[in-house]
Amino acid sequence: MPRTHAALPRLHVEPDLAANAQLTLGKEQSLYLAAVLRKNVDDEVVLFNGRDGAWRARITSDSKKSVGLELVEQIAPQSPSSDLWYGFAPLKTERLDYVIQKATEMGVSTIQPVITRYTQVARLKHERLVANAIEAAEQCEVLNVPAVPTEISLDRLLDSWTTEQGNRKLILADEGENVSSPVEAIAALRGTPVGILIGPEGGFSDQERAKLRAQPFVVPVSLGPRILRADTAAVAALAVIQAIIGDWR
Amino acid sequence: MPRTHAALPRLHVEPDLAANAQLTLGKEQSLYLAAVLRKNVDDEVVLFNGRDGAWRARITSDSKKSVGLELVEQIAPQSPSSDLWYGFAPLKTERLDYVIQKATEMGVSTIQPVITRYTQVARLKHERLVANAIEAAEQCEVLNVPAVPTEISLDRLLDSWTTEQGNRKLILADEGENVSSPVEAIAALRGTPVGILIGPEGGFSDQERAKLRAQPFVVPVSLGPRILRADTAAVAALAVIQAIIGDWR
Numbered sequence: 001m002p003r004t005h006a007a008l009p010r011l012h013v014e015p016d017l018a019a020n021a022q023l024t025l026g027k028e029q030s031l032y033l034a035a036v037l038r039k040n041v042d043d044e045v046v047l048f049n050g051r052d053g054a055w056r057a058r059i060t061s062d063s064k065k066s067v068g069l070e071l072v073e074q075i076a077p078q079s080p081s082s083d084l085w086y087g088f089a090p091l092k093t094e095r096l097d098y099v100i101q102k103a104t105e106m107g108v109s110t111i112q113p114v115i116t117r118y119t120q121v122a123r124l125k126h127e128r129l130v131a132n133a134i135e136a137a138e139q140c141e142v143l144n145v146p147a148v149p150t151e152i153s154l155d156r157l158l159d160s161w162t163t164e165q166g167n168r169k170l171i172l173a174d175e176g177e178n179v180s181s182p183v184e185a186i187a188a189l190r191g192t193p194v195g196i197l198i199g200p201e202g203g204f205s206d207q208e209r210a211k212l213r214a215q216p217f218v219v220p221v222s223l224g225p226r227i228l229r230a231d232t233a234a235v236a237a238l239a240v241i242q243a244i245i246g247d248w249r
Numbered sequence: 250m251p252r253t254h255a256a257l258p259r260l261h262v263e264p265d266l267a268a269n270a271q272l273t274l275g276k277e278q279s280l281y282l283a284a285v286l287r288k289n290v291d292d293e294v295v296l297f298n299g300r301d302g303a304w305r306a307r308i309t310s311d312s313k314k315s316v317g318l319e320l321v322e323q324i325a326p327q328s329p330s331s332d333l334w335y336g337f338a339p340l341k342t343e344r345l346d347y348v349i350q351k352a353t354e355m356g357v358s359t360i361q362p363v364i365t366r367y368t369q370v371a372r373l374k375h376e377r378l379v380a381n382a383i384e385a386a387e388q389c390e391v392l393n394v395p396a397v398p399t400e401i402s403l404d405r406l407l408d409s410w411t412t413e414q415g416n417r418k419l420i421l422a423d424e425g426e427n428v429s430s431p432v433e434a435i436a437a438l439r440g441t442p443v444g445i446l447i448g449p450e451g452g453f454s455d456q457e458r459a460k461l462r463a464q465p466f467v468v469p470v471s472l473g474p475r476i477l478r479a480d481t482a483a484v485a486a487l488a489v490i491q492a493i494i495g496d497w498r
Binding site for chain 1 (some may be wrong): 471473
C-alpha cells in the first residue's frame, strides 16, 4: 500500500471526525505535538478514531496544554474492521510491548491476555496494554485499534468460549507432536471466525494442554520443527492465517 | 517439538563432535560458562557444530580461561539443513539483532545484508552479525547456524543472481499494488529453491523497484493491506514460505 501522508504524525482521538470539525487535544497529546514534535499553528497531522477513516487536520492553536485542530479532509476511508481474535500468555514486559505492536500490525481485532500456569507476568498494567495498542496503530498506519480486554484465566476462557464467541474456532499453536500442518487445517476454517492462542515461553502444562485439546472448538496446528519464541510464533501464526483465510488475499 | 535437555546451556563449537571426544573451549565461552553461568566440573552442557547433531557434554576442568569438556552422548541427530535465502536491508542496530534472531528461528540457511538506497545503516559490523546468528541458534535450539555473508549492494546482488544462485527464485515482499496474493504465488514455487528479499523501512526507491521487477527471477508478493515494519515483514513472509513450501509441512 503506498504511504499517504507518511511524514505527518498520526494521532488516535475519540471524537467523531467530519469536514471542518474542530477539536481540542488532551494534555498528553498536546504536550507530545507541541513540545516533543515542536508542531506549531498551521502544521498538519493525521487523525483517526477507528470509525471515520483517516483525516488531515491543521493545528489552529498550539499551547503545550491544549492543542486545537481543525479537520481539513479525509485522506483514507475507514478500513473494514477485521475479525481475528488473538490470545496470548503475557511475557516479560519488553516483549509484551512488542507482541502488542506486532499483533496490531498483523491486523487482529482483539488482543486478549490469558493467564496460564506458566505465565511469567502475574500483574498486568491494563492501561499500558491499551496505550501500546493505540501507539502501535498510530505508528503502523492501522485505522482499527484492537480491543484489549482485561486478562482472563485459561480455564475461564475455555469454559466461556462457546457462550462468548459462538462458532469461532480457536487455533492452537502447539509444540506437541501429531498436529496438522497449518495450511490445510487453516484453509479448512475459511468462512468461520477464528482466534489464535499462543502459549507462554514455558509452554502449557500437561493438564492445560489436555483440556485445550479436549475442546471441540480447538484446532491444534504445528508451527514447524523449530522451537519459536512466543513473540515469533504470534507473528508467524497470524501471517499464515491472514495469508490463507484472512485479508492478505 | 518436545524440548530435550532444555535446561542445559547450549554452545556452538567448531570441532567435530563424537563419542568420548575431548575439547577445550576458547576464552570467551570459558568465561561465559565458568564465570557467568557458574558451571563447575561435572556440570553438563549441550554442544553443536552445525554438522554432527547435538551432544551432551560434561565439564572436566573449569578454569575461567579454558573449560575442558568430554562428550557424553548425542542427544539429537543433525537436522536436515534448510535451503532458504533471506536478504534484508539492514535496520537500526537494536532491530538488526532482532531480525537475525528471528530469521534464525524461522530456519533460513543464509542471512544476506543488502545495501539499498534507503538503507539506514551504512557500516555493518560483520563479526557482530555472525555472533548474533550463532547466539540465536544456541538460544532457539536450532542446530544449523545460518551463513552470514558480508553485505552486498542491491545492484550487485541482482546482476550476479543467476550466476551465484542458479534457478533460485527471489520472492519480493512488495508494498506496491498489483501484486499477487502470497499463497498462490508461493505455492507455484514448490520444488524450486527460493529466497526472500525484504526492503528497508523507507521502502525501495522507484528505480530499485523497477529494476527488481524487471528481473525474470523476481516474484513480487503482497503481505496484505497494512504497512508492516521490516522486521515484522521478515517473520511474516518466512512463516508463509515455510508453511506453504518449506519445512512446516
